[in-house]
Amino acid sequence: MHDSWLSVLKDDLVTNEFLGLKRFLKGEKELGKKVYPPEGDIYSWSRYTPVGSVKVVILGQDPYHGANQAHGLSFSVRPPTRAPPSLKNMYIALKKDYPDFTPPAGGLGLLTPWAERGVLLLNACLTVRASEPNSHANRGWEKLTQKVIDVVAARKGVVFLAWGKPAEKRVAKVDKRKHAVLLAAHPSPLSASRGFFDCGHFRKANEWLVERYGEDAEINWSLAVTVVQKKPVAKRKVEEVEAEEVGDDERELLETGNREVSRVKKKSRARDSLGEVFDEDEEAAMIEATIAAEVSLGS
Known part of the structure; x- marks a missing residue:
């Protein structure tokens, strides 16, 4: 859990309830039950959206209960999982509010960009047993996540998007003079046709934020992936010379360069072992940049 949330929830984390x-979750694990999201993702909502950055709260109910779906953010799924029906309907509503909105390529549904921009994607229940919806209700x-809502409501004004009756109940006590509380049907295929598609919540949220805090406060709802074109890196040509033609100074520089190449390759292998991937061009560019920088410092 992010420190900013831990500081305001610490007392709730030591209650008997x-x-x-925690004992129940430990028991699930001991019984061999598969629980989603993965343990390290249960509080990911807190890390993507610290307390002080919250502008909008989107309330969900239960984590997705299928493999490679839930990762701690309501309505969001990790690649290569495609957007579930409720999220697809959210895309439709967004398109109505912002005609230039384009759903992610490949039908994906990763919402971490929203979370990083101040959209708290919070479920009422933070875990679920595989293939058994509401199994951890x-x-x-619910008591902990209600405290999260109360903490947000006690701070500066934000926008609460509450879709469906369960979410509506969660925000019933939120001061509507201080905050914008927008209610609509749930985006599920079972209820979206009862007003969700035309609710206009994404645009209304931004209009309220701009009116309250100025133009810079609005949420960028885009989920487009920005591709940065890398400039080609010219590879340094090393001429082969006879050993007797190389002076002591030049030999020392070449030997230093070789040591640096070896050292940087070791670094790249260490980084690979941590899950980062470098292709050959990237590795060559990294080696060249390191040698050039250190030779420059020594000159």
């Missing part, structure tokens, strides 16, 4: 929830998560 929450400790009971009423175990203690």
